[in-house]
Amino acid sequence: MDTVVLFPSSGVGHLAPMTEFAKHLVSHGLSVSIVVLPPFSPFSTASSVNNFISGVTSHPSISFHHLPPIPVSHSPLPSPKPSRSPLLPLFLFLRAVNPYLRDLLRSISQTSKIRALLLDFFCTEAFHVAAELQIPAYIFSASSSFIIAYFLYLPTLYNEITEHFQDLGETPIHLPGMPPIPASHLPSAVQMHDDIYRTYANHFVRLTESKGIIINSFEHLEARTLKAISQGLCLQGRVTPPVHCVGPLITGRVAAERHECLAWLDKQPKGSVVFLCFGSMGRFPAEQIKEIAIGLERSKQRFLWVVRSPPDTDNMFGSAGDADLDCLLPAGFGDRTEGRGMVVKDWAPQVEVLNHEATGGFVTHCGWNSVLEAVCAGVGMIAWPLYAEQKMNKVVLVEEMKLAVEMKGYGKGMVTAEEVETRVRWFMESDGGTELRERAKEMKDRAAAAVSDGGSSHATVVKLTGEWKKVLADDDDDDDIVQIQCG
Ligand SMILES: O=c1ccn([C@@H]2O[C@H](COP(=O)(O)OP(=O)(O)O[C@H]3O[C@H](CO)[C@@H](O)[C@H](O)[C@H]3O)[C@@H](O)[C@H]2O)c(=O)[nH]1
DSSP states (O other): OEEEEEEOOSSHHHHHHHHHHHHHHHHTTOEEEEEEOOTTOTTOOHHHHHHHHHHSOOOTTEEEEEOOOOOGGGOOOSOSSOOSSTHHHHHHHHHHHHHHHHHHHHHHHHHSEEEEEEEETTOGGGHHHHHHTTOOEEEEESSOHHHHHHHHHHHHHHHHOOSOGGGSTTOEEOOTTSOOEEGGGSOGGGSSSSHHHHHHHHHHHGGGGSSOEEESSOTTTTHHHHHHHHTTOSOSSSOOOOEEEOOOOOOOOOOSSOOHHHHHHHTSOTTOEEEEEOTTTOOOOHHHHHHHHHHHHHHTOEEEEEEOOOBSSSSTTSOBOOOOHHHHSOTTHHHHTTTTEEEEESOOOHHHHHHSTTEEEEEEOOOHHHHHHHHHHTOOEEEOOOSTTHHHHHHIIIIIIOOEEEOTTGGGTOOOHHHHHHHHHHHHHSHHHHHHHHHHHHHHHHHHHHHSTTSHHHHHHHHHHHHHHHHHHHHTTOTTTTOOOOO
């Protein structure tokens, strides 16, 4: 048996596209082992991961391998004080996981040959393990090409800009192959020109240690950025690994029962409903939930809105508070919007909703999976980024791809009801909104072409899997090329 091992980092947003890629590898004759991080990893809950895995249709050639819980004595978590950077605890956690990953890879190698190890871009600590066991290691980006360009450019940026980023406000930062990004829109992790920044730059420059960077995107969507990466404009003095776009990888989940919101959508006119959903972790404070409700009500548009309880602390990654959602919405909101709006608590089947013909627009936090799902469904977006790289995603969506309009005010702490009303109306009623929705439909066709036979992403998957299977064929001559050295 021969296998490719996939190592996603925390959260369903990273696990889902890798799992989808696994299905492609299997359809090209490879088997796949997917590593699942131990419970209590940062940015993730065991229940959301387990729910996701239980919803994946079982396949004899795809297996999930759960790493054991890290003993408290070895665990870098929980941190006694909040970190200035949310990613540092994740990096420490992933380093602590290395011995268990090594054991797992050795165990898999007892029965299979490991042809390649695909590491999420947060998992660069695992390069040590791959080198030790002589397994070819690749990077897999669950996000865009431009985040890869940005990661590769971080050391240059560090030398070019000596001010603290947080003092630069809206100053445009020029990154290769991208529209100018306001300094305030760079991920919060690099808002300080200090040791944390250096840690990040050192982490991401290790992407160059990979044999290739596999990206959940497609060439037409990010042509300019991909060209900049492959021309070596992001790296100074280092060779850029080959970049392979294999997307869009969209996870179709089959629910046991059809969600009630789909039955509600069945009753709405074609293209009439604005869908609001903020990823697997997005939560708003109570006041913001009220503003959204008032804005939606005043917009007079149809809506389907996924709402979560506000976090129990100031930290939006905190666990859910126990507030009753009905108490958070304005009095009488349900009655006044009955028939025209639906509020869903916690989770809706987003892919099915976006592909429902009643859905006409999508208010999104700009997580990359959500972006690709909207692109594949041909649905235009209203961009309301929250955290991570989402503000950068917003800039590219609005300025470069022109598939979204910006919801204003999120940077100032609150999006007002007036802004929600104005933006939703503009999107659904104005000529500009109609043009945006038409562009989204055109991009849907481009996305479908990329993954169909002969399309750019399809050809890339054929080439990659061919290379991995070529190793197989060569092994007939030299049986130990990438066999793990145990002990
Ligand atoms: O009610 C919901 C909410 C979410 N989803 C699904 O959950 C996934 C969410 O993924 P994504 O849109 O990428 O958001 P996050 O979960 O926030 O993803 C993390 O990972 C992404 C990929 O690296 C980054 O782009 C984001 O910034 C980061 O927050 C998507 O497949 C959605 O369809 C649902 O099906 N229903």
